[in-house]
Amino acid sequence: MSGLFDAVTVGGLELPNRLVMSPMGRGRTTPDGTPLPVMADYYAQRAAAGLVISEATHPSPVAVGHAHSVRLHTAAQARAWARIVEAVHREGGRFHLQLMHAGRISHPDLHGEVPLAPSAVRAAGQARVFEGKPDYPVPRALTEEEIAVTVRDFARAAEVAADIGFDGVEIHGANGYLLHQFLSPATNRRTDGYGGAPERRARFVLEVAEAVAQQIGPERTGIRLSPGFPLNDITEPDRAEVYPVLLDGLDALGLEHVHFVAGSDLGLVHQLSRRWQRTVIVNAGTGPLGTEETLDAAGKALTEGADLLSFGRQFLANPDLPERLRARAPLNAWNPQYFYEGGPLGYTDYPVLAAV
Numbered sequence: 001m002s003g004l005f006d007a008v009t010v011g012g013l014e015l016p017n018r019l020v021m022s023p024m025g026r027g028r029t030t031p032d033g034t035p036l037p038v039m040a041d042y043y044a045q046r047a048a049a050g051l052v053i054s055e056a057t058h059p060s061p062v063a064v065g066h067a068h069s070v071r072l073h074t075a076a077q078a079r080a081w082a083r084i085v086e087a088v089h090r091e092g093g094r095f096h097l098q099l100m101h102a103g104r105i106s107h108p109d110l111h112g113e114v115p116l117a118p119s120a121v122r123a124a125g126q127a128r129v130f131e132g133k134p135d136y137p138v139p140r141a142l143t144e145e146e147i148a149v150t151v152r153d154f155a156r157a158a159e160v161a162a163d164i165g166f167d168g169v170e171i172h173g174a175n176g177y178l179l180h181q182f183l184s185p186a187t188n189r190r191t192d193g194y195g196g197a198p199e200r201r202a203r204f205v206l207e208v209a210e211a212v213a214q215q216i217g218p219e220r221t222g223i224r225l226s227p228g229f230p231l232n233d234i235t236e237p238d239r240a241e242v243y244p245v246l247l248d249g250l251d252a253l254g255l256e257h258v259h260f261v262a263g264s265d266l267g268l269v270h271q272l273s274r275r276w277q278r279t280v281i282v283n284a285g286t287g288p289l290g291t292e293e294t295l296d297a298a299g300k301a302l303t304e305g306a307d308l309l310s311f312g313r314q315f316l317a318n319p320d321l322p323e324r325l326r327a328r329a330p331l332n333a334w335n336p337q338y339f340y341e342g343g344p345l346g347y348t349d350y351p352v353l354a355a356v
């Protein structure tokens with residue numbers, strides 16, 4: 001069995017260990033979604049991860065799902081991101097950008113438009129906007145032309161990401177956002193070539209993956225999936241039929257990694273992992289675990305077919321997580337109050353081991 005602290009090559013990238021920093025939106029941006037300089041410090045502090053995956057980043061204004069979530073569709077945003085990439089590389093890290101379109105998990109207060117989705121089906125719940133907590137509105141179904149534009153937006157953002165030095169891109173296909181909305185029969189009621197049978201519901205995701213892979217290379221492209229995880233009002237009664245079709249399509253495109261979210265249908269994750277020919281990342285996080293439980297959970301996931309393990313909140317609170325786990329040292333606890341706001345507070349001020 002390969003150990004958590006063994007080096008591994010992923011798509012030509014040498015990772016010093018198998019710990020991945022899971023993508024986490026932290027809201028440290030200007031109101032128009034341009035990264036603030038403090039983001040460079042935050043990500044650089046965590047460069048000892050085998051791979052750092054950025055927070056969900058939007059390739060267009062209408063793709064935005066939450067107030068202060070970060071974007072990459074203007075020159076200023078690209079310049080700000082370039083400085084973050086440089087800071088991570090200066091610390092010896094490896095860095096992927098996560099690209100995300102929120103679809104119906106959005107609100108006009110964020111971008112002035114009716115949110116776009118596969119079909120006009122409203123999500124239960126409230127949007128995270130700048131002020132107040134309005135219900136999600138009924139979204140507008142994308143036209144086929146708008147689907148093509150959306151695919152191109154992903155490809156263009158991936159191209160910029162590669163140009164400014166990101167080592168790869170992870171497409172966000174999980175957690176009830178736009179790509180996931182196309183997969184579910186509850187949110188995708190289309191009667192054209194993008195709706196109906198599993199092959200058709202998988203088509204949009206495959207088109208995005210193909211466009212990104214063509215732009216930056218399949219060996220630098222990965223995808224995040226959460227089969228059966230009901231976040232953001234998504235339901236997937238026929239997931240056992242949809243995901244094998246999707247995985248085979250993604251595999252045929254030569255995508256490097258598939259990254260499964262904690263809370264997914266584990267039986268299906270194991271089955272899909274066996275089908276996948278390249279790197280499987282499993283989000284092993286299950287809440288507030290201590291050092292020994294974390295090492296046990298990680299070891300178990302590695303024996304069950306994962307190649308890499310991702311951790312979210314433990315990386316958030318422990319910039320030196322690999323060193324701490326290797327030393328079997330105690331872990332800092334995270335403070336949810338500052339997950340999405342607070343500037344450097346609860347962001348860049350978590351201590352490293354030597355400073356505890």
Ligand SMILES: Cc1cc2nc3c(=O)[nH]c(=O)nc-3n(C[C@H](O)[C@H](O)[C@H](O)COP(=O)(O)O)c2cc1C
Pocket residue numbers: 022023024025026054055056098172174175224261262283284285286287310311312313314339340
């Ligand atoms: C503050 C916060 C922000 C998150 N933002 C994202 C995101 O942008 N993209 C994503 O795919 N998952 C996001 N997640 C989910 C995490 O990547 C991860 O799957 C989840 O926290 C469970 O793992 P953990 O128990 O190790 O934290 C977020 C989680 C948290 C706590």
